[in-house]
Amino acid sequence: MMLPLTAAAHVRIDHYSAVHLAAAAARSLSEQCGLPGALPDQAAVLASELASNIDKHARDGALYIQPLPLGRGVEILAADRGPGMPELERCLADGYTTVGTLGAGLGAVSRIASDFTIRTQVGVGTLACARLTRPDQPAVARQSAALVCLPADREEHCGDAGAVIDDGTIRTAVVVDGLGHGIEAAEAAQAALRSFRAASARPLPDILTALHRTLRHTRGAAVAVLRLDGERAVYCGIGNIRAVALSHEGVHHRLTGQPGVVGWRMPTPKTHAIPLPAGTTGVLHTDGIDARWTHAPSLFALRLPPQLLTASVTHNYRSTRDDATVLAVKPHPRLP
Ligand SMILES: [Mn+2]
Structure with a gap:
């Protein structure tokens, strides 16, 4: 029996080599979901940047890469346990939602993703969600x-x-x-x-x-x-x-x-x-x-x-x- 793809892939980011594993997992899941054109490559870039951000700045981090419901696209979640990003915390507190100034990595993620959400707290950690939806699909309602x-x-x-x-x-x-x-x-x-x-x-x-x-x-x-x-x-x-x-x-x-x-x-x-x-x-x-x-x-x-x-x-x-x-x-x- 062929089961639909619903579960997430978990990639622990404990070494630089895991950045490549994360990118490969995102590309492979996107291809299995039948995402067209450049989307599998874009998913690989999102995973690579989010994983590399964890590798450089955080500890106990992982990516969770999963299909969106009904084949609409893929979602890449990044989570870690600190130390958090003081610059970003200040930007979010001041009401800025852009992360374009925070280095090429997260700026690229926010430009490529159909929807990007990030929260951070100093001493606690950072959480991010980058979604990539098919061009023929409505964007998935972001906060529901x-x-x-x-x-x-x-x-x-x-x-x-x-x-x-x-x-x-x-x-x-x-x-x-x-x-x-x-x-x-x-x-x-x-x-x-x-x-x-x-x-x-x-x-x-x-x-x-x-x-x-x-x-x-x-x-x-x-x-x-x-x-x-x-x-x-x-x-x-x-x-x-x-x-x-x-x-x-x-x-x-x-x-x-x-x-x-x-x-x-x-x-x-x-x-x-x-x-x-x-x-x-x-x-x-x-x-x-x-x-x-x-x-x-x-x-x-x-x-x-x-x-x-x-x-x-x-x-x-x-x-x-x-x-x-x-x-x-x-x-x-x-x-x-
Ligand atoms: Mn159980």
């Missing part, structure tokens, strides 16, 4: 939703999966953790995603019931769904997938799924309502992410846009022994 999905180290297939469906006013997100790992878990996770796409407009317990039916002949999965609708969210989950609501000030809600396995033994799903004050972000993550990331997140972390929040949580709290997925989604901006 993000997903990082990584296989366990030395696994080719990822048994986790996630998606967000946006119907124009309501966003519905799913995260799936197929039991075990490897190809059978990946097949279960992808079957669950297809079923979710078909059922995503229905009430959350009905979505889980549809997935339960789809997964009957697989090894089963933990599944959580989160729907963001105006000033409230609803959550429904079976198995160990956590839901968290974050504002710029702190963590407001932590929820875990009911015991059970979708596809095998599923209790009647219960829905939980979560109030969603303006600026709140909803997060779903699998047990490949250490739940302690929500204990005392810094203001820097709480204020990250979704694509950098998922990069930060993945980089700092992922277990390399399990597949790991983090999804972050914000509600639609309210009409005045």
